[in-house]
Amino acid sequence: MSSESSKKRKPKVIRSDGAPAEGKRNRSDTEQAIEIEERRIQSCVHFMTLKKLNRLAHIRLKKGRDQTHEAKQKVDAYHLQLQNLLYEVMHLQKEITKCLEFKSKHEEIDLVSLEEFYKEAPPDISKAEVTMGDPHQQTLARLDWELEQRKRLAEKYRECLSNKEKILKEIEVKKEYLSSLQPRLNSIMQASLPVQEYLFMPFDQAHKQYETARHLPPPLYVLFVQATAYGQACDKTLSVAIEGSVDEAKALFKPPEDSQDDESDSDAEEEQTTKRRRPTLGVQLDDKRKEMLKRHPLSVMLDLKCKDDSVLHLTFFYLMNLNIMTVKAKVTTATELITPISAGDLLSPDSVLSCLYPGDHGKKTPNPANQYQFDKVGILTLSDYVLELGHPYLWVQKLGGLHFPKEQPQQTVIADHSLSASHMETTMKLLKTRVQSRLALHKQFASLEHGIVPVTSDCQYLFPAKVVSRLVKWVTVAHEDYMELHFTKDIVDAGLAGDTNLYYMALIERGTAKLQAAVVLNPGYSSIPPIFQLCLNWKGEKTNSNDDNIRAMESEVNVCYKELCGPWPSHQLLTNQLQRLCVLLDVYLETESHDDSVEGPKEFPQEKMCLRLFRGPSRMKPFKYNHPQGFFSHR
Amino acid sequence: MERALPLVVPLGQAEVFQALQRLHMTIFSQSVSPCGKFLAAGNNYGQIAIFSLSAALSSEAKEESKKPVVTFQAHDGPVYSMVSTDRHLLSAGDGEVKAWLWAEMLKKGCKELWCRQPPYRTSLEVPEINALLLVPKENSLILAGGDCQLHTMDLETGTFTRVLRGHTDYIHCLALRERSPEVLSGGEDGAVRLWDLRTAKEVQTIEVYKHEECSRPHNGRWIGCLATDSDWMVCGGGPALTLWHLRSSTPTTVFPMRAPQKHVTFYQDLILSAGQGRCVNQWQLSGELKAQVPGSSPGLLSLSLNQQPAAPECKVLTAAGNSCRVDVFTNLGYRAFSLSF
Numbered sequence: 001m002s003s004e005s006s007k008k009r010k011p012k013v014i015r016s017d018g019a020p021a022e023g024k025r026n027r028s029d030t031e032q033a034i035e036i037e038e039r040r041i042q043s044c045v046h047f048m049t050l051k052k053l054n055r056l057a058h059i060r061l062k063k064g065r066d067q068t069h070e071a072k073q074k075v076d077a078y079h080l081q082l083q084n085l086l087y088e089v090m091h092l093q094k095e096i097t098k099c100l101e102f103k104s105k106h107e108e109i110d111l112v113s114l115e116e117f118y119k120e121a122p123p124d125i126s127k128a129e130v131t132m133g134d135p136h137q138q139t140l141a142r143l144d145w146e147l148e149q150r151k152r153l154a155e156k157y158r159e160c161l162s163n164k165e166k167i168l169k170e171i172e173v174k175k176e177y178l179s180s181l182q183p184r185l186n187s188i189m190q191a192s193l194p195v196q197e198y199l200f201m202p203f204d205q206a207h208k209q210y211e212t213a214r215h216l217p218p219p220l221y222v223l224f225v226q227a228t229a230y231g232q233a234c235d236k237t238l239s240v241a242i243e244g245s246v247d248e249a250k251a252l253f254k255p256p257e258d259s260q261d262d263e264s265d266s267d268a269e270e271e272q273t274t275k276r277r278r279p280t281l282g283v284q285l286d287d288k289r290k291e292m293l294k295r296h297p298l299s300v301m302l303d304l305k306c307k308d309d310s311v312l313h314l315t316f317f318y319l320m321n322l323n324i325m326t327v328k329a330k331v332t333t334a335t336e337l338i339t340p341i342s343a344g345d346l347l348s349p350d351s352v353l354s355c356l357y358p359g360d361h362g363k364k365t366p367n368p369a370n371q372y373q374f375d376k377v378g379i380l381t382l383s384d385y386v387l388e389l390g391h392p393y394l395w396v397q398k399l400g401g402l403h404f405p406k407e408q409p410q411q412t413v414i415a416d417h418s419l420s421a422s423h424m425e426t427t428m429k430l431l432k433t434r435v436q437s438r439l440a441l442h443k444q445f446a447s448l449e450h451g452i453v454p455v456t457s458d459c460q461y462l463f464p465a466k467v468v469s470r471l472v473k474w475v476t477v478a479h480e481d482y483m484e485l486h487f488t489k490d491i492v493d494a495g496l497a498g499d500t501n502l503y504y505m506a507l508i509e510r511g512t513a514k515l516q517a518a519v520v521l522n523p524g525y526s527s528i529p530p531i532f533q534l535c536l537n538w539k540g541e542k543t544n545s546n547d548d549n550i551r552a553m554e555s556e557v558n559v560c561y562k563e564l565c566g567p568w569p570s571h572q573l574l575t576n577q578l579q580r581l582c583v584l585l586d587v588y589l590e591t592e593s594h595d596d597s598v599e600g601p602k603e604f605p606q607e608k609m610c611l612r613l614f615r616g617p618s619r620m621k622p623f624k625y626n627h628p629q630g631f632f633s634h635r
Numbered sequence: 636m637e638r639a640l641p642l643v644v645p646l647g648q649a650e651v652f653q654a655l656q657r658l659h660m661t662i663f664s665q666s667v668s669p670c671g672k673f674l675a676a677g678n679n680y681g682q683i684a685i686f687s688l689s690a691a692l693s694s695e696a697k698e699e700s701k702k703p704v705v706t707f708q709a710h711d712g713p714v715y716s717m718v719s720t721d722r723h724l725l726s727a728g729d730g731e732v733k734a735w736l737w738a739e740m741l742k743k744g745c746k747e748l749w750c751r752q753p754p755y756r757t758s759l760e761v762p763e764i765n766a767l768l769l770v771p772k773e774n775s776l777i778l779a780g781g782d783c784q785l786h787t788m789d790l791e792t793g794t795f796t797r798v799l800r801g802h803t804d805y806i807h808c809l810a811l812r813e814r815s816p817e818v819l820s821g822g823e824d825g826a827v828r829l830w831d832l833r834t835a836k837e838v839q840t841i842e843v844y845k846h847e848e849c850s851r852p853h854n855g856r857w858i859g860c861l862a863t864d865s866d867w868m869v870c871g872g873g874p875a876l877t878l879w880h881l882r883s884s885t886p887t888t889v890f891p892m893r894a895p896q897k898h899v900t901f902y903q904d905l906i907l908s909a910g911q912g913r914c915v916n917q918w919q920l921s922g923e924l925k926a927q928v929p930g931s932s933p934g935l936l937s938l939s940l941n942q943q944p945a946a947p948e949c950k951v952l953t954a955a956g957n958s959c960r961v962d963v964f965t966n967l968g969y970r971a972f973s974l975s976f
Contacts, residue, residue, distance in 0.1 A: 358650075494654050546933070546934075
C-alpha cells in the first residue's frame with residue numbers, strides 16, 4: 001500500500017510542481033475538465049492497475065503462503081513420521097531389553113544337574129544327540145524330565161496322604177478302644193484289692209506310695225527308697241509309709257519371684273512397723289523363726305516291729321531351710337505298759353533314741369551352715385525346738401544321704417544314696433536292740449521298784465543260792481544331784497557322767513548295813529555297761545577312797561561286767577549287776593574280821609564258804625563266786 | 636561350790652571299758668632299773684608298765700613322756716611284788732615268779748626269761764606271792780606270800796633251797812637285816828618273825844598286837860609293812876606304826892598315824908611311810924611328823940626311792956597305790972608330777 005500511497009503521492013507531487021495553483025484556472029476550465037476527465041480516466045485506470053497490482057500482490061502472497069504452508073505441512077508430516085518411528089524404535093528397544101531380561105519361570109526351577117539328568121532320564125526324553133548341541137533343546141528336555149518326575153512324585157504324595165489318613169483313622173479307633181478299657185481296668189484293680197491283701201502283696205498300696213514319693217524332698221526320698229529296699233530285701237518287720245499332704249508339697253513349688261516380692265514387701269512393712277511400735281519386732285522375729293524352721297509337709301514313717309510285738313514308730317521330717325532331717329520316735333507295745341516311776345525316761349520319745357551312736361545326742365544341728373542362719377533370726381540353739389521338730393541325730397542325716405563334713409568348706413549338701421545304704425542295716429539293728437533293751441529295762445524297773453531283783457533262770461548260776469542282802473529302794477536321780485554326790489567324783493572326773501546318761505540310786509540293806517549305789521545308765525545300754533559307785537554306811541562311812549574292798553566291789557560290777565551279761569542280747573546285765581552287789585555286800589559283811597575289843601557276837605555270822613578271808617597286800621575279801629562248787633575265792 | 640565340768644567325750648564301748656579299767660586300777664609294786672633311768676610298775680590286771688624317768692624328768696618333758704614306754708601283760712593275776720637285780724627284773728604275783736631282762740623289756744613283745752613256782756603245799760588255790768627279797772650275799776631270792784612260808788630260791792640254779800615255816804597266816808612283807816643275815820617277815824597273824832638264813836630257823840618273834848602301845852584292835856592285827864636298819868625295825872599295818880629296838884624287842888616310838896600304813900622305809904634320817912590316805916608321811920625318828928605330802932591316789936601301796944648311783948638326775952621318790960598313777964616327788968616336800976598307766 002505504500003507503493004500505492006507513494007504512487008498517489010507522486011502524482012500529487014507532480015501536480016503540485018507542474019501546476020501553479022490559482023493563476024491558471026481560468027485557462028481553461030474545459031481543458032481542465034478534459035484533463036480532469038483524462039486524469040480521472042487515468043486515475044481510474046491507475047486505480048484499476050493498482051487494484052490489479054494489489055490483487056496480484058495478494059495472489060502472489062497467497063501463493064507464497066500456500067507454498068509455504070504445503071512445505072510446512074510436509075515437513076510436519078515427516079517430522080511426525082520421524083517421531084513415530086523414533087517412538088517405535090524406542091518401544092521396540094524397550095521390548096527387546098524386556099525380552100532379553102525376561103526370566104523365564106523355568107529358570108527358577110532347580111533342575112537336576114546335567115550329569116544326573118543324562119544319567120537318569122530315559123533316552124526318549126533326554127535325546128542326547130539333539131540336546132547336547134542345542135542348549136534350547138537341552139533345557140526343554142530337562143524341563144520335560146522335571147515335569148515327569150514331578151508328576152510321579154505328586155502321585156506318590158497323594159498316595160501317602162491317603163495312607164496317612166487311613167492310619168490316623170485306625171489310631172482314633174484304637175484310642176477309643178483303650179480309653180474304654182481304662183475304667184474297666186480300674187474296676188478290676190479295685191476288685192483285686194481284697195485279693196492283694198489276702199496274699200500280702202500290696203502292689204496297689206506300693207504304687208500309690210511311689211506316686212506320693214515323687215513329691216518328697218531329696219533326703220526323704222533317699223530314706224524312703226533305701227528303707228523300702230532294705231525292708232524288702234533283709235527285714236520283713238520294717239514297714240515304710242509316707243504321711244502328709246501331697247497338695248501342700250506341690251504348692252511349695254511356686255515361682256520364686258512371688259516369694260521374693262513377698263520378702264521385699266514384708267521388709268518394707270517391717271520397717272514401717274518398727275517405726276510405729278516396738279513389740280511387733282518380736283512377733284516379726286518369731287514369724288521369721290517359724291519360717292526358718294518350717295518342715296516339709298510330707299514325712300516318712302518307719303515302723304520297726306520287734307519280736308515281742310512292740311513297735312517303734314519313727315517319723316522323719318525334713319526342715320527345708322536348714323537342709324537337715326529330724327526324727328520323732330514313739331514306742332508302742334502289744335500290751336499296755338504300766339510305767340514304774342523310775343522308768344519315766346526310758347521310753348520317752350525325747351530320749352529313747354539318744355546316743356544311738358556314741359555321742360549322737362541330737363540336740364545340736366549337724367549342719368554347720370545353720371549357725372549363720374540361726375544368728376540372723378536369733379535362734380540360740382536347735383535344742384529349744386527339738387520337742388516339736390524332732391531330733392536331728394547324725395544317723396538320721398546319714399540315712400537321708402546327707403553328709404556334713406566338718407573340715408571341708410560347705411558346698412550345697414545333696415542327698416546321697418550310697419551313704420544311706422551303707423548305714424541302713426547297722427542303724428536298723430541298733431534301733432531294734434535299743435527298743436528291746438529299753439523295754440527289758442522297763443520291765444526290770446517295775447520289779448526293782450518293788451524290791452525284787454529279777455534274775456532269770458539262765459543267770460542263776462552266777463550267784464549263790466542264798467542271798468540275804470535285799471534291794472530296798474530304786475529311784476531316779478537327777479544329773480546334777482549325781483554330780484553333787486561325794487562318792488561319784490571319780491566317774492565325773494573321768495568324763496563318764498554326761499548329761500545324756502540316766503542316773504539312778506539303789507539302796508541295798510542287810511541288818512544295820514546300808515549300801516548306796518549310784519548308777520550311771522548310758523543310753524547305749526547294754527553294750528555299754530552301767531557304772532556303779534558305792535557308799536557303805538556300816539560302822540562308819542566307807543567309799544572307794546577309804547576302803548579298798550569297796551573299790552574291789554565296784555571293780556567286780558564295773559570292770560568284770562562281761563561275766564554278768566548273760567545270754568545275748570544281754571538285757572540281764574543291770575539286774576545281774578544288782579544281784580552281784582547284794583552278794584558282794586553279803587560277803588563283805590560276813591568276812592569282816594571280828595574286833596576283839598568289842599563285846600558281843602558278830603552281827604553277820606559267816607555263812608559263805610570261803611577258802612581264805614584275806615589275800616594280797618590290800619587284804620582283799622573273796623568276792624569271786626565259783627560255780628558250781630559254790631565257794632568264794634579271790635580273783 | 637562350782638566345779639568345772641570335765642569335757643565329756645563321746646565314748647564307745649571300748650573307750651568306756653578302758654576308762655573303767657583305769658579307774659579301778661591298783662598299782663601294787665614298783666621297781667627301778669639298774670641304770671636308774673626306768674621305773675617298772677605292776678598293777679592288779681597283771682600288767683607291767685615301764686616308764687622312762689629320765690624322759691619324764693628332763694626339761695622337754697611332754698605329756699607323752701608321762702605315759703609308759705611299753706606296757707605288757709606279765710602275769711595272769713596281779714603283780715604284787717617286784718625287785719630288780721643288776722640285770723633282771725623279777726616280778727611275782729599269782730603264785731609264780733618271772734624274770735625279765737631289763738635290756739629286752741623296752742622292746743615290744745618281750746618274753747620272760749624264766750618262770751618258777753615254789754613248791755606249795757596245797758593245790759586247791761594257788762597262793763599269791765606278796766613279797767620278794769634279794770639276798771645279794773647268797774645270790775638268792777626269798778619269796779613269801781599266801782602259803783605262810785618263806786621260800787628261798789637260788790638265782791643261779793633256780794632251785795628252791797629252803798622253806799621257812801612258822802607263820803600261821805599269810806605273809807605280807809619281808810625285810811633283810813644285813814649284818815647278821817637275817818630275814819624279817821611280817822604277816823597277817825600279827826607277828827614279825829626273824830629268821831636266820833644259815834640255820835634256817837626262826838630266831839625271834841615279836842607279836843606286835845600284844846603290845847598295848849601300838850595295838851589297834853579295830854584295825855586288826857596284821858603287819859602290812861616292815862623296814863629294818865639292822866638294830867632298829869619299823870613296822871605298821873593294823874597296829875600303829877612303831878619303831879622297835881630289835882635286840883630288846885621293845886617298841887620305842889609309836890608314830891601317831893591313825894590310818895594303817897602299807898609301806899614304810901628308812902631314808903637318811905627319816906622314816907617315810909604311806910598307806911591309807913593320800914599322803915606320804917615323813918617322820919622323825921623321835922616320832923614327830925615332819926611333813927605330810929599329798930599324792931594323787933586315795934591310798935598308797937608302795938614307795939620307791941631311786942638311789943641308783945648311775946643316774947643321779949633321776950633321784951626321785953615314786954609312790955603308787957589305788958589308782959593308775961605313779962606320783963613322782965623330786966623333792967620330798969611336794970609332788971612334782973604323776974606318771975600314768
